[in-house]
Amino acid sequence: xxxxxxxxxxxxxxxxxxxxxxxxxxxxxxxxxxxxxxxxxxxxxxxxxxxxxxxxxxxxxxxxxxxxxxxxxxxxxxxxxxxxxxxxxxxxxxxxxxxxxxxxxxxxxxxxxxxxxxxxxxxxxxxxxxxxxxxxxxxxxxxxxxxxxxxxxxxxxxxxxxxxxxxxxxxxxxxxxxxxxxxxxxxxxxxxxxxxxxxxxxxxxxxxxxxxxxxxxxxxxxxxxxxxxxxxxxxxxxxx
Amino acid sequence: xxxxxxxxxxxxxxxxxxxxxxxxxxxxxxxxxxxxxxxxxxxxxxxxxxxxxxxxxxxxxxxxxxxxxxxxxxxxxxxxxxxxxxxxxxxxxxxxxxxxxxxxxxxxxxxxxxxxxxxxxxxxxxxxxxxxxxxxxxxxxxxxxxxxxxxxxxxxxxxxxxxxxxxxxxxxxxxxxxxxxxxxxxxxxxxxxxxxxxxxxxxxxxxxxxxxxxxxxxxxxxxxxxxxxxxxxxxxxxxx
DNA sequence: GTACTTTCTCAGTCAACTTTCAGGAAGCGT
DNA sequence: ACGCTTCCTGAAAGTTGACTGAGAAAGTAC
Numbered sequence: 151x152x153x154x155x156x157x158x159x160x161x162x163x164x165x166x167x168x169x170x171x172x173x174x175x176x177x178x179x180x181x182x183x184x185x186x187x188x189x190x191x192x193x194x195x196x197x198x199x200x201x202x203x204x205x206x207x208x209x210x211x212x213x214x215x216x217x218x219x220x221x222x223x224x225x226x227x228x229x230x231x232x233x234x235x236x237x238x239x240x241x242x243x244x245x246x247x248x249x250x251x252x253x254x255x256x257x258x259x260x261x262x263x264x265x266x267x268x269x270x271x272x273x274x275x276x277x278x279x280x281x282x283x284x285x286x287x288x289x290x291x292x293x294x295x296x297x298x299x300x301x302x303x304x305x306x307x308x309x310x311x312x313x314x315x316x317x318x319x320x321x322x323x324x325x326x327x328x329x330x331x332x333x334x335x336x337x338x339x340x341x342x343x344x345x346x347x348x349x350x351x352x353x354x355x356x357x358x359x360x361x362x363x364x365x366x367x368x369x370x371x372x373x374x375x376x377x378x379x380x381x382x383x384x385x386x387x388x389x390x
Numbered sequence: 391x392x393x394x395x396x397x398x399x400x401x402x403x404x405x406x407x408x409x410x411x412x413x414x415x416x417x418x419x420x421x422x423x424x425x426x427x428x429x430x431x432x433x434x435x436x437x438x439x440x441x442x443x444x445x446x447x448x449x450x451x452x453x454x455x456x457x458x459x460x461x462x463x464x465x466x467x468x469x470x471x472x473x474x475x476x477x478x479x480x481x482x483x484x485x486x487x488x489x490x491x492x493x494x495x496x497x498x499x500x501x502x503x504x505x506x507x508x509x510x511x512x513x514x515x516x517x518x519x520x521x522x523x524x525x526x527x528x529x530x531x532x533x534x535x536x537x538x539x540x541x542x543x544x545x546x547x548x549x550x551x552x553x554x555x556x557x558x559x560x561x562x563x564x565x566x567x568x569x570x571x572x573x574x575x576x577x578x579x580x581x582x583x584x585x586x587x588x589x590x591x592x593x594x595x596x597x598x599x600x601x602x603x604x605x606x607x608x609x610x611x612x613x614x615x616x617x618x619x620x621x622x623x624x625x626x627x628x629x630x
Numbered sequence: 631g632t633a634c635t636t637t638c639t640c641a642g643t644c645a646a647c648t649t650t651c652a653g654g655a656a657g658c659g660t
Numbered sequence: 661a662c663g664c665t666t667c668c669t670g671a672a673a674g675t676t677g678a679c680t681g682a683g684a685a686a687g688t689a690c
Contacts, residue, residue, distance in 0.1 A: 231418065254587060256579045257509060258422030304574055304626075305618055317647055318620045354667090355649060361669055379657060379666065557636055594678090595638060601680060619646070619677065 165280055166190045168209035170200040170226065171242065172219055179347065180213065183269050184276075197221030201229045204237065211280055213272070215242045216251075224251065238283040240275050242267070259283045266348040270322050274302065293328045296374055296387055298367065300328055309367045316366060319344070323359050324367065327375070327385040336382035405520055406430045408449035410440040410466065411482065412459055416505075419587060420453065423509050424516075437461030441469045444477065451520060453512075455482045478523045480515050482507070499523050506586040510562050514542065533568045536614055536627055538607065540568055549607045556606060559584070563599050564607065567615070567625040576622035 167189045171177040177193055185191045192207050194200040197218045204212065212230075216223035223241055230237060241262035243252060252262050259282050261275050281289050291303040299308040305321055307314045316324065322344050327335070337353040345355075360375065360383060368375045372388045407429045411417040417433060425431045432447050434440040437458040444452060452470075456463035463481055470477060481502035499522055501515045521531065531542040539548040545561055547554045556564065562584050567575070577593040585595075600615065600623060608615045612628045 228414075228418075236422075252578070253589075254419055254582055256576070256582045257419060257426065259426050262578075304572070304624065305621055319648070351649065354651085357667060358649075358669075361667090365669095377667070559637070589638095591638065594640085597678060598638075598680080601678090604679095617678070 164188070164190060165210040166192070166207065167211050167213060167276070168192050168194065168200065168203055168207060169213045170194045170197070170203075170218065170223075171213075171215040172196065172217070173215075176215075176347075179269075180272075183343075184213075184273070187273055189276075195219075197223070197226045200226050204230050204235060205233065208235070209237060210284075211276060212237055212239045213242065213276065214239050217244065238279050240272070240279055266346040268322065268346045269343045270326050271346075274322075274325070278302070293325065295328050295331045295385060296372075298324075298328065298374060300325055307367065310370055314366050316363075319359060320362055320366065323356075324363055327363075327383070331385045334378055334382050334384045339382070404428070404430060405450040406432070406447065407451050407453060407516070408432050408434065408440065408443055408447060409453045410434045410437070410443075410458070410463075411453075411455040412436065412457070413455075416455075416587075420512075424453075424513070427513055429516075437463070437466045440466050441473075444470050444475060445473060448475075449477060450524075451516060452477055452479045453482065453516070454479050457484065478519050480512070480519055506588040508562065508586045509583045510566050511586075514565070518542065533565065535568050535571045535625060536612070538564075538568065538614060540565055547607065550610055554606050556603075559599060560603055560606065563596075564603055567603075567623070571625045574618060574622050574624045579622070 167184055169177065169180050169184065169191055170193070171180060172195050174195075177195065181191045181193050192203060192209065194203045197220045200212070200214070200218075201221075203209075212227075214223045214226060218226070221229070227239055236258075238258075239255075239260045241252060241255065241260070243262055243264050245264045255262060259279060261279050263272050263275055278291075281291065291301060293300045293302065297310045299306075300321075301307070302325065305316075307316055307321065307324065323340065326340065326344050337356045340356050341349065341353065360377075364375055374385050374387065376384050376386060376388075378384060407424060409417065409420050409424065409431055410433070411420060412435050414435075417435065421431050421433050432443060432449065434443045437460045440452070440454070440458075441461075452467075454463045454466060458466070461469070463483075467479060478498075479500040481500070483502055483504055485504045499519065501519050503512050503515055518531070533540045533542065537550045539546075540561075541547075542565065545556075547556055547561065547564065563580070566580065566584050577596045580596050581589070581593065600617075604615055614625050614627065616624050616626060616628075618624060
């Protein structure tokens, strides 16, 4: 595992998350990176522990694996809500039968992510759910850097006012770069955040996608995507 | 504003609802989604609780299951009205004999929905009842987006002035898209809102109906229904 | 009942997207 | 300048997701 980038979300970064996951590796991956992303993370490794943790810690959002050793995720939520808590949830589900049990979930503003996922995918969902369930202050879903604009909700991207069509991976990569503008990102970091955690290919795929992105969104002056040979990539304004 | 947020109808969204339902799952489904739709929701799980809740909370509308453990829905209404309250009601009924008993009641401006229902079905009825019982400000029952028009009362649909015939599901789907114009809707969201809550099929049916709709209402320029691969669908005017 | 409409499923096709590979270009140290 | 390394990028192969026609099943009207 490579160094983890700081992708601090200034606005929502103080949010309290409760992460519930029985697989130690995934739990570690999640708590480390979500903490690094600026969330206040507590954890639980079983359903019953989750219920009491939720009572005490009153998290703003729960990241909840559906498959748990004792109670399943749905039970956990039912128990939490019986206690009057209306905490939003992002479920983690395997891509199998359990997926359809998720039905009805998007009604209350919750969401789900299927395993394996990429960290960017998960944090994007978490941020979206927080955005829509946090009363009041509408946080903009639009990232802007120089003359680059990216709308997280509609998936629209503009460079110098021109609409650009991106594939899902291109979009995720660009979002990651924009969230970390002016920060140098190694290929390993990019791989760790933008690609699913079970990806077993090599760095070259990052080069390929950087190349695609440059062609689509960085084909005008000033160039914003820069290569630091032997180090990584960075999105920044030239000059200085 | 988020992907799913707000199928909120600004005008009616502050309305106070009292939801009366003894099945915990359905109650949770209803309160979560109606709250999310912007209503101010309180709940009761028995007929007697409903009567006193109605006294105290003075809701603008009651969503009332006919089958209740103690008093049945008709009794509840009778008691409420004996107390002088003339609150409109949307009944929830099983598809069985009780259906006929409802008929007489709907004359007063009330309405009913048979279980299982889809959320869009229910919110459409709630909105319609509020529209016709809320004195004064006539809210239009006509949705318009670009050259698409949909009349919620007559169920007529026009594209570019041309009348189009839609099946019930096609109509509901189009209404949902129009209510959420410019908002990206995932297949899961669409399934959750447009299909009945007991539907156990998969996403493909959404694709099928999108395909039907395109053939009927989106066969002219400019195309309004757009696919975001891996994300969902959106009704919007083409990019700038 | 029969005919008709509508809903839902399935599977084939196609298009878009992802991933790999390999040759060439560009940067870097000496 | 030379050689070494790293990066870029075109092309091909592999994979996935969406669209759609056909038809079974369920529901409705006559």
